Amino acid sequence: MQITVNQHYVPRFYMKQFANIKNAGTKKEKVLISFYQFKDNLLKENIPTSSICSEDNFYDQDGKIETTLAGMETMWSKALKNVIADNFTIDDIENIREFVIYQISRTKAMLFHNREMATTMMKSMFKQEFEDIADEEVVNELIENKIQNEITPEFGLSIVKKTISTISDLKMKVITNETEINFITSDVPIIIINPLGIHSAGLSSIGEVIFFPISPQKMIFFYDAKLFSELPDRICDESVIAIFNQYQYISADERLFAKEIEDIDHIVNSEVLNSKREQFQNIQKTNTINDGVGILFAAKFRSIPYYYNIPILRLPKSLRKIPADFHETFPRKYSYDTRLAILCRIYRNPDFIHDKELKEHWKKQQRYSKILLNYLDGYWNTPKEDRIITPELMEKLKTVPVKAFMDKQR
Numbered sequence: 001m002q003i004t005v006n007q008h009y010v011p012r013f014y015m016k017q018f019a020n021i022k023n024a025g026t027k028k029e030k031v032l033i034s035f036y037q038f039k040d041n042l043l044k045e046n047i048p049t050s051s052i053c054s055e056d057n058f059y060d061q062d063g064k065i066e067t068t069l070a071g072m073e074t075m076w077s078k079a080l081k082n083v084i085a086d087n088f089t090i091d092d093i094e095n096i097r098e099f100v101i102y103q104i105s106r107t108k109a110m111l112f113h114n115r116e117m118a119t120t121m122m123k124s125m126f127k128q129e130f131e132d133i134a135d136e137e138v139v140n141e142l143i144e145n146k147i148q149n150e151i152t153p154e155f156g157l158s159i160v161k162k163t164i165s166t167i168s169d170l171k172m173k174v175i176t177n178e179t180e181i182n183f184i185t186s187d188v189p190i191i192i193i194n195p196l197g198i199h200s201a202g203l204s205s206i207g208e209v210i211f212f213p214i215s216p217q218k219m220i221f222f223y224d225a226k227l228f229s230e231l232p233d234r235i236c237d238e239s240v241i242a243i244f245n246q247y248q249y250i251s252a253d254e255r256l257f258a259k260e261i262e263d264i265d266h267i268v269n270s271e272v273l274n275s276k277r278e279q280f281q282n283i284q285k286t287n288t289i290n291d292g293v294g295i296l297f298a299a300k301f302r303s304i305p306y307y308y309n310i311p312i313l314r315l316p317k318s319l320r321k322i323p324a325d326f327h328e329t330f331p332r333k334y335s336y337d338t339r340l341a342i343l344c345r346i347y348r349n350p351d352f353i354h355d356k357e358l359k360e361h362w363k364k365q366q367r368y369s370k371i372l373l374n375y376l377d378g379y380w381n382t383p384k385e386d387r388i389i390t391p392e393l394m395e396k397l398k399t400v401p402v403k404a405f406m407d408k409q410r
Helices: 012-016 064-084 090-106 108-129 136-150 153-158 160-167 238-251 271-281 336-347 356-380 391-398 403-409
Strands: 006-008 020-022 030-037 042-048 054-056 171-177 191-193 209-213 218-223 255-258 286-290 295-299
Touching (some): 064 090, 090 108, 090 153, 090 160, 108 136
Antiparallel strands (some): 020 030, 030 042, 030 255, 171 218
């Protein structure tokens, strides 16, 4: 078996849709793309896609993963071509759904994200387990070696199949760009946002939106159709296209890509965008909470905060009453424990809060949580018996322990 050494983490079939092709269909075919490289503030035109978004033996040295991906890419490429031609099937939709999860997981940016997340958690665990570490540098070196050996591209891809079902309920929509501005893309082309959970998003969350351009004129959305109304077939407003391109700018790891250099020339070096991009790059990858018994870790997905409002994504009228600072999302799948946690927030007496401003914030959060829960009960179709609050339950809700919250105040 011939082993492919130059292994792409953004497939060439995807970049080809944003490229200029010379001698198409012949042995001399050249697929040339323009890009902006952040590190060197470099704009380059007509660069072969064969040399971009790849590293030698990125996945493995025996070529097994690369060969497996190559077989799947044949299906994914065909599906995207059918979408661009407005002639796609249910099978194509499912193949694209699979492509989305694989592409999210296979980028170099996601590899570094996972490694940083794992490093933070391991260091916190070591500090709790061994308070008197004699040589912290030695420990850090041990952790780094362990992470490098275990958190690999192969590890990231090994859990993909279990993740695909997480977005099986999201609806796919293809939107055509009918403006003079082209879509651009990047080396992290799949964007994950959530207008309901503005600060973070998870694939299983209510309000989840995944979008990515598949050509300068076409974009694919996977979105929570239970929350959002039907998306339009086409966009004629250049300002909306500009917003999608701004999200690509923030999402990019090393490079932005476009068919023509002019498509990205006007967007680079924007102080506002660079500030947002830096803010996103520096987001903490994990949350750690010490509950008095041990350390709880909450890993954060590589999703972009909802920095820019996308007009075609309108929240239901009742949820628009909740200010953005109080937006929060929960799993799309109903859980009594999740609902109970929201009830605790709504009914817990704020007598444990001594700061006047914090107490006022808590009361506002209670008010908006009531609005949110009223909507969620309809979204989840909460069983009637779960909506009943007995006197005994109400007493527990009002006095639930709040140690974690008090630790945050300190």
